[in-house]
Amino acid sequence: MKAYDETDLALSFQALGADYDVRVPILLSDGTRSLGRLEEGKMALAGGKLGAKPTSVFFPQMDLVFQQKGTNVRMQAPPSKPLMVVGLTAQDADCLAFLDRFFSTNFKDDLYRQKRMNSAVVVLSGKCGRDGEMLRLSSGNCDLELVFDGDRYLALAHSQTGKAMAEKMKGGLETDEISLGRLQRESKALPDDELKLLQRASSLLLDNKVPEDFWVDISNRCIACTACNLACPTCNCFDVFDWKCGDSCVNRYRLWDSCQLDGFMREASGHNPMGTEALRTRRRIHHKLAADVIRWGQMGCFLCGRCDEVCPTGIGIKAVSREMVEKYG
Amino acid sequence: MSITVEKQADLKDPQEALYRPLLCKMVSVKELTPTEKLFRLERLDGRPFGHRPGQFVQVSIPGIGEAPISVSSSPSRGSYLELGVRRTGVLTGALHEMIQPGDVIGFRGPFGTYFDVDAMKGRDLILISGGCGLAPMRALIQYIEDHRDQYGKVTILYGAKSPIDILYKDELAQWVTSTQLNCQYTVDDVPEGTCWDANVGLITQLIPPLDIDPARSLAVIVGPPIMYRFVLQELKKKNLPINQIIVSLERYMKCGVGKCGHCTIEHLYCCMDGPVFWLNDVINLAGAL
Numbered sequence: 001m002k003a004y005d006e007t008d009l010a011l012s013f014q015a016l017g018a019d020y021d022v023r024v025p026i027l028l029s030d031g032t033r034s035l036g037r038l039e040e041g042k043m044a045l046a047g048g049k050l051g052a053k054p055t056s057v058f059f060p061q062m063d064l065v066f067q068q069k070g071t072n073v074r075m076q077a078p079p080s081k082p083l084m085v086v087g088l089t090a091q092d093a094d095c096l097a098f099l100d101r102f103f104s105t106n107f108k109d110d111l112y113r114q115k116r117m118n119s120a121v122v123v124l125s126g127k128c129g130r131d132g133e134m135l136r137l138s139s140g141n142c143d144l145e146l147v148f149d150g151d152r153y154l155a156l157a158h159s160q161t162g163k164a165m166a167e168k169m170k171g172g173l174e175t176d177e178i179s180l181g182r183l184q185r186e187s188k189a190l191p192d193d194e195l196k197l198l199q200r201a202s203s204l205l206l207d208n209k210v211p212e213d214f215w216v217d218i219s220n221r222c223i224a225c226t227a228c229n230l231a232c233p234t235c236n237c238f239d240v241f242d243w244k245c246g247d248s249c250v251n252r253y254r255l256w257d258s259c260q261l262d263g264f265m266r267e268a269s270g271h272n273p274m275g276t277e278a279l280r281t282r283r284r285i286h287h288k289l290a291a292d293v294i295r296w297g298q299m300g301c302f303l304c305g306r307c308d309e310v311c312p313t314g315i316g317i318k319a320v321s322r323e324m325v326e327k328y329g
Numbered sequence: 330m331s332i333t334v335e336k337q338a339d340l341k342d343p344q345e346a347l348y349r350p351l352l353c354k355m356v357s358v359k360e361l362t363p364t365e366k367l368f369r370l371e372r373l374d375g376r377p378f379g380h381r382p383g384q385f386v387q388v389s390i391p392g393i394g395e396a397p398i399s400v401s402s403s404p405s406r407g408s409y410l411e412l413g414v415r416r417t418g419v420l421t422g423a424l425h426e427m428i429q430p431g432d433v434i435g436f437r438g439p440f441g442t443y444f445d446v447d448a449m450k451g452r453d454l455i456l457i458s459g460g461c462g463l464a465p466m467r468a469l470i471q472y473i474e475d476h477r478d479q480y481g482k483v484t485i486l487y488g489a490k491s492p493i494d495i496l497y498k499d500e501l502a503q504w505v506t507s508t509q510l511n512c513q514y515t516v517d518d519v520p521e522g523t524c525w526d527a528n529v530g531l532i533t534q535l536i537p538p539l540d541i542d543p544a545r546s547l548a549v550i551v552g553p554p555i556m557y558r559f560v561l562q563e564l565k566k567k568n569l570p571i572n573q574i575i576v577s578l579e580r581y582m583k584c585g586v587g588k589c590g591h592c593t594i595e596h597l598y599c600c601m602d603g604p605v606f607w608l609n610d611v612i613n614l615a616g617a618l
Contacts, residue, residue, distance in 0.1 A: 065348045106601060239591075240394065240583045242393060248391075250392045257583075268396075273580065282615075291595050
């Protein structure tokens with residue numbers, strides 16, 4: 001096993017740029033971090049999870065579906081180089097695995113999959129959270145994991161792609177696995193109160209123990225800003241629209257959509273199965289904690305915490321789950 | 330209802346051009362009512378559409394967009410596809426106003442589940458539709474007519490708002506006079522001055538007089554959302570079990586392939602797990618009916 005400092009890693013990512021379109025966490029002028037190319041700013045690996053939806057690399061907010069000129073339809077071309085994304089947390093990688101399955105089951109979504117196929121995902125874990133906070137180690141839903149021990153990043157390959165990447169990395173010092181073992185134990189010892197809370201909320205929903213009044217109460221605090229959906233790494237709803245780009249030329253795009261908007265399910269006839277704020281609020285939580293459990297065998301929330309952080313009125317999924325469990329057990 | 334879920338995504342198998350519209354030609358356009366037209370389409374490559382009664386296609390007009398439209402013709406009638414379309418939204422408006430015979434438009438599909446014509450074999454069938462619910466039901470009726478010896482008694486009930494709103498008037502008249510079918514229809518209301526000598530009232534009033542053998546009957550319901558609850562109440566009075574009732578549900582859809590999320594009913598995707606459901610699969614789901 002090798003351990004790398006940030007300089008080694010920057011050189012390594014540059015070298016891997018021969019094979020990949022590399023995206024790393026970049027420090028922005030306001031002090032926040034966002035995924036970008038190495039030349040776009042100062043790489044900032046430490047600092048915890050990225051603020052924006054990390055899965056947007058593969059499922060962008062707006063994505064060209066095709067361009068049609070007359071009867072000639074040209075689909076979006078696949079990326080010239082596969083993507084390599086550095087900086088997801090272990091939870092983000094679990095979210096990505098959830099999306100992988102969603103976009104690959106039954107009908108296979110080529111727009112997503114052509115970006116995801118042959119791509120590489122590098123998770124950051126260990127003591128690289130905000131102010132050195134311990135980030136949970138990955139469950140293996142990535143190609144390469146860089147575990148920060150407070151001094152260097154230990155490189156842990158989880159796939160053949162990850163092994164190949166590790167071989168091409170520059171610098172690094174051989175190290176024993178004692179440090180990794182210590183970090184793994186620390187990761188396992190992290191509190192799981194929030195997971196238990198979410199599981200309890202999920203059970204309440206699956207057992208139909210949450211009355212409609214609860215959703216009316218929560219929805220009265222929702223301003224339908226849709227920030228929760230836009231930040232959530234597993235939210236995958238989209239709208240489709242056409243944009244005229246010249247005579248007989250049309251671009252068709254898909255664009256993230258939000259189940260919190262009144263028009264989300266409204267039909268042309270006027271019928272709206274989610275015609276109240278309460279029904280829409282219920283849908284946002286119920287879909288992640290109950291519907292996804294029935295359909296996919298797992299919750300659609302991996303406790304990344306983004307919706308709770310961006311919600312201006314404090315009704316992110318953790319806050320709602322807490323309130324639900326306090327009221328109904 | 331069983332849902333197939335892969336344990337892990339396989340990101341290495343071949344891709345499909347899932348959202349690429351194929352091209353078809355508008356063969357004919359026929360006015361059904363002041364707000365509904367019947368469009369007949371044929372694929373440019375001459376191949377059949379491969380649809381089954383109950384399915385829908387995503388109709389695509391460049392610059393306008395896409396919309397899901399139920400297929401209203403049976404594959405047993407030929408390789409063409411007929412769509413009975415009410416003018417309600419942007420795309421259906423464009424279909425009505427802009428598209429002429431000979432024009433080329435796009436389509437994807439057919440998509441969705443279909444009426445289980447095998448499960449219906451040997452059964453007495455009660456086919457209940459309201460408003461433009463007759464569009465997908467017509468595909469099933471045509472299929473049954475073309476395989477009539479495989480089914481028991483066939484009863485068709487249809488309700489429209491008023492005489493002017495009645496769809497497929499010529500075929501309806503044939504079904505009424507057919508010795509192979511028991512077809513009745515009604516209108517909710519008759520405007521003053523309209524000549525009308527048939528039933529007036531809600532479709533639910535056509536059910537009580539029916540002689541239904543619950544042991545051998547199967548009902549199919551397609552109509553506006555408000556209709557289901559009241560029709561189901563009447564069928565319950567006839568002791569028809571819910572596992573012998575099929576419903577077709579209407580939802581807003583953007584993709585037709587279970588990705589965009591607009592048509593979810595709890596854990597189900599109406600476009601992919603439906604639009605045709607066995608009633609017992611959806612009756613307890615919030616917002617389904």
